[in-house]
Amino acid sequence: MKKKLTWKIWLLIILVAFSLLSIFGMPPTFLEKGVVVTSIDSDSSLFEQGLSQGSIIILVDEIPITNLEDYTKIMQEKFPSNNSQKTTIKTKDSEYVVLLKDAPQIVVEDISNSRIKLGLDLAGGARALVKAENKSLTPSEVGDLIDITRNRLNEFGLTDLKVLPVSDLSGNHFMLIEIAGATPKDLKQLVSEQGKFEAKIGNETVFVGGDKDIASVSRDAQNSRIEGCSQSQEGYFCRFSFAITLSGDAAKRHADITDKLEVNSTPEGNYLSEKLDLYLDDKLVDRLLISEGLKGRVTTQIAISGSGEGNTEEEAYENAKEEMKKLQTVLITGSLPYKLEIVKLDTISPTLGKEFINVILIAGLVAILAVLIIIFIRYRKIKASLALILTTVSEVIIILGVASLIDWNLDLPSIAGILATIGTGIDDLIVLLDESVHSITISLKQRLKRAFAIIMGAYFTSLVSLLPLLWAGAGLLKGFAITTIIGISIGVLITRPAFSDMIKRFGE
Amino acid sequence: MKVLSGFHDKHYKTLLLIPLILIVLSLAYMFVFYQNNGDFFKKDISLTGGTSITVYEKVNIEELKTTLSSQLNDLNVREIYDLRTREQKAVIIETTSDGEFAKQTLEEFLNYELKEGENSDFEFTGSALSQSFYKQLLVAILIAFFFMAIVVLILFRTVVPSMAVVISAFADILMTLVLLNMLGIKFSTAGIVALLMLIGYSVDTDILLTTRILKRTEGTLNRRILGAFKTGITMTLTSLFAFLIALFIVKSFSPVLTQIFTVLVIGLGFDLLNTWITNVSILKWYALKKK
Numbered sequence: 176m177k178k179k180l181t182w183k184i185w186l187l188i189i190l191v192a193f194s195l196l197s198i199f200g201m202p203p204t205f206l207e208k209g210v211v212v213t214s215i216d217s218d219s220s221l222f223e224q225g226l227s228q229g230s231i232i233i234l235v236d237e238i239p240i241t242n243l244e245d246y247t248k249i250m251q252e253k254f255p256s257n258n259s260q261k262t263t264i265k266t267k268d269s270e271y272v273v274l275l276k277d278a279p280q281i282v283v284e285d286i287s288n289s290r291i292k293l294g295l296d297l298a299g300g301a302r303a304l305v306k307a308e309n310k311s312l313t314p315s316e317v318g319d320l321i322d323i324t325r326n327r328l329n330e331f332g333l334t335d336l337k338v339l340p341v342s343d344l345s346g347n348h349f350m351l352i353e354i355a356g357a358t359p360k361d362l363k364q365l366v367s368e369q370g371k372f373e374a375k376i377g378n379e380t381v382f383v384g385g386d387k388d389i390a391s392v393s394r395d396a397q398n399s400r401i402e403g404c405s406q407s408q409e410g411y412f413c414r415f416s417f418a419i420t421l422s423g424d425a426a427k428r429h430a431d432i433t434d435k436l437e438v439n440s441t442p443e444g445n446y447l448s449e450k451l452d453l454y455l456d457d458k459l460v461d462r463l464l465i466s467e468g469l470k471g472r473v474t475t476q477i478a479i480s481g482s483g484e485g486n487t488e489e490e491a492y493e494n495a496k497e498e499m500k501k502l503q504t505v506l507i508t509g510s511l512p513y514k515l516e517i518v519k520l521d522t523i524s525p526t527l528g529k530e531f532i533n534v535i536l537i538a539g540l541v542a543i544l545a546v547l548i549i550i551f552i553r554y555r556k557i558k559a560s561l562a563l564i565l566t567t568v569s570e571v572i573i574i575l576g577v578a579s580l581i582d583w584n585l586d587l588p589s590i591a592g593i594l595a596t597i598g599t600g601i602d603d604l605i606v607l608l609d610e611s612v613h614s615i616t617i618s619l620k621q622r623l624k625r626a627f628a629i630i631m632g633a634y635f636t637s638l639v640s641l642l643p644l645l646w647a648g649a650g651l652l653k654g655f656a657i658t659t660i661i662g663i664s665i666g667v668l669i670t671r672p673a674f675s676d677m678i679k680r681f682g683e
Numbered sequence: 684m685k686v687l688s689g690f691h692d693k694h695y696k697t698l699l700l701i702p703l704i705l706i707v708l709s710l711a712y713m714f715v716f717y718q719n720n721g722d723f724f725k726k727d728i729s730l731t732g733g734t735s736i737t738v739y740e741k742v743n744i745e746e747l748k749t750t751l752s753s754q755l756n757d758l759n760v761r762e763i764y765d766l767r768t769r770e771q772k773a774v775i776i777e778t779t780s781d782g783e784f785a786k787q788t789l790e791e792f793l794n795y796e797l798k799e800g801e802n803s804d805f806e807f808t809g810s811a812l813s814q815s816f817y818k819q820l821l822v823a824i825l826i827a828f829f830f831m832a833i834v835v836l837i838l839f840r841t842v843v844p845s846m847a848v849v850i851s852a853f854a855d856i857l858m859t860l861v862l863l864n865m866l867g868i869k870f871s872t873a874g875i876v877a878l879l880m881l882i883g884y885s886v887d888t889d890i891l892l893t894t895r896i897l898k899r900t901e902g903t904l905n906r907r908i909l910g911a912f913k914t915g916i917t918m919t920l921t922s923l924f925a926f927l928i929a930l931f932i933v934k935s936f937s938p939v940l941t942q943i944f945t946v947l948v949i950g951l952g953f954d955l956l957n958t959w960i961t962n963v964s965i966l967k968w969y970a971l972k973k974k
Contacts, residue, residue, distance in 0.1 A: 304812070343819055518812040522804040531937065538932040538940075542925035549921050587939050588876065594943075595880045598925070602887045602918040609914040617901075628898075632838045632890045637883040639830035643823035644879065652820075655876050 181680075187673035191569045194576020198289050208241045209233040209267070210283040221264070221279055224271050232283060234265035243285045254278040290579045294586025294654065295353050295521075297531060301362045302353045304341070304519040314340065317348045320515075324350065326508045327370070337584075343646065349518070366517055371510040372502070373454045376432050376465075381451065382425040385509020390420040390475065392506050399503070401495050402480075404488050411488045413495035416480035419506060426475045434471035453479065455505060460498075479506070535590060543567065546601055554608060558681050563604045566674040570600050573669070574662045588655035595655075596662025599637060603630045603671050611678045619682050623675045634667045688905040695964045702961040706854055709861045716864055724860055727759070727869035730817045732810030733779035736789060737763075738803045742774045747792060754788050755780045759869070763936055775938070782807045820875045827879055828852070831886060839893060847965040848889040851957040855885045858953040859946060873939040877946035884922060884951060888915040888958045896966050904970055908963055915958060923951045 180188075199205065209231040215222050232240055235249050253260060259274040273279070295302050306312065312320070317340045325338045337353040354362055372384035382388035393399050399417030421429065436447040445467035453460045461481045481502060483495030543564060551560040574593055578585055610626035611619060637659070644656035691698075717723060728735055744760050752758045755778040763773040778785050782805065790797055797803040831852070836845045856878055863870065895911040896904065930944035 343815065345815060345819065347815070518809040519807065521806045534933060534936050538929040541932060542929045545924050545928050546921050549917070549924060553917050587937075591873070591876055591940070591943055595883065598880070598922050599883060599887060601921055602884070605918045605921065606891060606914060609917070629891050629894050632894070633887045636831045636834045636886045636890070639834050640827035640879060640882050642830065643826040647819040647823035652872065652876060
C-alpha cells in the first residue's frame with residue numbers, strides 16, 4: 176500500500192492543515208489560559224494606564240486566572256471594600272497596578288476556543304436596520320451617515336460593532352448596525368436621536384454641533400467635570416460643565432449677536448439681557464447667563480453646562496456624567512441632516528446562542544453518521560465510505576478556515592449554507608463513487624472524468640441560482656449565499672477531485 | 684429486471700398521468716388558496732412584519748394562548764426546550780401587533796416586567812420593509828429559476844430535456860407549497876432559502892439522469908435509466924435521512940432550521956416522484972422518438 180499520494184490529495188491535506196491553523200491559531204487558542212477584556216470604560220484608570228480591549232488577563236494579585244470563574248471569584252472576594260485596595264492586574268504583555276474601591280470597570284470573557292467569529296444571531300447582541308424618515312437615501316448619503324454613526328458609537332465607547340451599508344433589489348439603501356453584547360435599548364436611543372445641537376440667543380443661532388462651528392471640545396478632567404450636586408424638591412441634581420473652542424466664524428457670530436444686547440445689573444453681577452440657550456434635539460438643555468465682559472467680543476472659549484437629575488445623589492451624578500458625554504459627542508460629531516427610522520430591530524440572547532451551537536453540532540454529527548451508514552449499506556466498501564465522510568468533514572473544515580481567514584461572521588444563514596454544501600457535496604461524492612463501481616469497459620479514469628461532467632453541471636446551476644440572494648432582502652441572507660458559494664467552489668475545485676483520486680487508489 | 688423493464692416500456696406514458704394529475708390538482712388548490720388568502724402561502728412575521736418576543740422564564744403557554752389571542756393579532760406561541768431534559772427554556776411569542784402594545788399586554792399577563800436582554804428579547808420588523816423583502820425574495824426565486832434554466836439549456840443544448848428539468852423543479856416547489864399549506868405551516872424567510880436549496884437538490888439528480896440517458900451510449904436505454912436511478916435514489920435518500928434526523932434534533936429549538944429542514948424533507952420526497960416518474964418518462968419518450 177506504500178503508494179505515492181497524488182498532488183490533489185496532498186493539496187487537500189495541506190488546505191485542511193492551513194484551515195485548522197486559521198481556525199485555532201498558533202498556538203491553539205483552546206490551550207491559552209486567562210480571560211480576555213471585551214470592553215473597558217474609557218474613564219477608568221486602567222484604561223489610562225493602557226489596558227485595552229483584547230488584552231488577556233492572566234494574573235490578578237499573583238493569583239493565576241484560568242477562566243471567567245476564577246476572575247469573578249477573586250473580584251467578588253475583594254470588592255466592594257471600604258478602603259481603596261491595591262490591585263495588580265497582569266496581562267500577557269504588561270502589568271497594571273491600580274487603587275480601587277470597586278471592581279474594575281471592565282467586562283471580561285473566557286477566551287474563545289477558536290478564531291471563528293459568530294454572527295449576531297449566535298453570539299448575542301442587537302442589530303438595527305435604519306433608514307431616513309420620509310426620505311430615500313443615495314449611496315453617498317448612506318456613506319456619510321455611516322461615518323457619523325460610527326464616530327458617534329465610538330465616542331460612546333462601543334467598539335465591538337459593525338456599521339454597514341446595505342441595499343436591496345429595489346434600490347433602497349439602508350444602514351445596518353450590529354453591536355455584539357449591546358442592549359437594544361441603547362441602540363434604539365443612539366439611532367433615534369438626531370443629535371441636533373443648537374446654541375441660540377433669542378431666535379438667532381450662534382453655533383451648532385459639528386466641526387464647522389466647533390474647533391475642539393475639552394474632555395480632560397480639568398476642563399470637563401461635574402461641578403457639584405445639591406438636593407432639590409424632587410431629588411438630587413448635579414451640574415456639569417466643560418469648555419469648547421469655537422471656530423473663527425462662530426466666534427464672530429457670537430460677537431455680532433451679543434453686541435446688540437443690553438447689560439442688566441443684578442445683585443450677583445452684570446449680565447447681558449438675553450441668555451445663551453442650549454438645545455439638544457429641539458429640547459432646552461440649559462440657559463446660560465452671559466457676563467458683561469463678553470458683549471461684542473470675539474471669543475473662542477465658551478463653557479457649556481447642564482445638569483443630571485436622580486433620586487439619589489449617586490444616580491444624579493451618573494446621569495450628569497452621561498448627559499455630559501452625550502452633549503460632548505453631539506458637539507464633536509455634529510448632527511445628522513435628517514431623522515432616522517429603525518425599520519428592523521433584533522435582539523438575540525447569547526446564552527441561547529451557546530446551546531444552539533451544541534445542538535447544531537449534535538445534529539451535524541448524527542446526520543453524518545447516518546450518511547456513513549447508508550453509504551456503507553449501499554456500497555459495502557468501508558474504505559470508500561470512510562473516505563467520503565473524511566472528504567465531507569474536510570470540506571466543512573476548509574469552509575470554516577476560509578470564514579475565519581476573511582473574518583466572516585458565521586450567522587444562522589451561513590450555517591444553512593454549510594448544510595447546503597454538505598448536502599450537494601455528498602450527492603457529488605455518491606456520483607463519483609457510483610461511477611467507479613460501474614462494470615463497464617472503459618477505464619476508471621474515464622468514468623471518473625464523466626462523473627465530473629455531471630458534477631460541474633450541477634455546480635453551475637447551483638451557483639447561478641444563488642446569485643440573486645446576494646442582493647435580495649437588503650442582503651440579510653447574504654451569509655447563506657456566500658457560504659454556499661465558497662463551499663461548493665471548494666468542493667468542485669479541491670475536495671471532490673481529491674476524493675476521486677482516493678477512489679482511484681482504492682481501485683488499483 | 685426484464686419484467687420491470689417490460690412494464691416500464693409499456694406504461695411509462697401512463698405513469699406520467701400521476702404527476703400530471705397531481706400538478707393540476709396542486710394548481711387548482713393554489714388557485715383557490717390564492718383566492719381566499721391573497722397569497723400563495725401563509726407568511727409568518729419575518730415576511731409580514733411584526734413583533735417577536737422571547738421570554739426566558741417558565742410560562743404556561745396554553746393559558747397564554749387562550750388569554751391573549753383575543754388581544755394580540757395573529758398570535759403565535761412557540762416553546763423552546765432543552766434537548767435532553769425536555770425542560771422548557773423559553774417561549775417565543777409572535778404577533779403582528781405593534782411592539783410596545785404587545786410588550787404591555789404580555790407584561791400584564793405575566794405580572795412582571797420584561798427587560799430586554801435580561802429576561803427577554805425583542806425583535807421588530809416594520810411591515811413596509813417586510814413587504815418589500817418578501818417581494819424581493821420572490822423575485823430572487825424567479826431569477827434563480829431563470830438562471831438555472833439557462834445553464835441547463837447550455838448544458839444539454841436541447842429544449843425538451845431542459846424543459847423536463849425545469850418542469851420537475853417547478854413541480855417540486857409547487858407540491859411542497861401545497862403540502863405546507865395543507866399542514867398549516869407558516870412560511871418564513873428561512874423557508875424561501877430552503878426553496879432555493881431545493882432547486883439545487885432537484886437539479887442535481889435531474890442532471891445526473893439526463894446526462895446518463897442522453898449523453899451515454901453503453902447499455903440499453905432501460906439499463907442506463909436503472910443505473911441513474913440507483914445512483915440518484917442513493918443521493919436523495921441520503922440527503923432525506925440526514926435532514927430528517929437533523930429535523931428531529933433541532934425541532935423546537937431553532938424555528939429557522941426547523942423550517943429549512945421541513946421544507947427540504949417534504950421537497951425531497953416530492954423530488955423522488957418528479958425525477959423518477961415525471962422526468963424519466965419525458966426523457967424516455969424523447970429518447971425513443973429521436974431514435
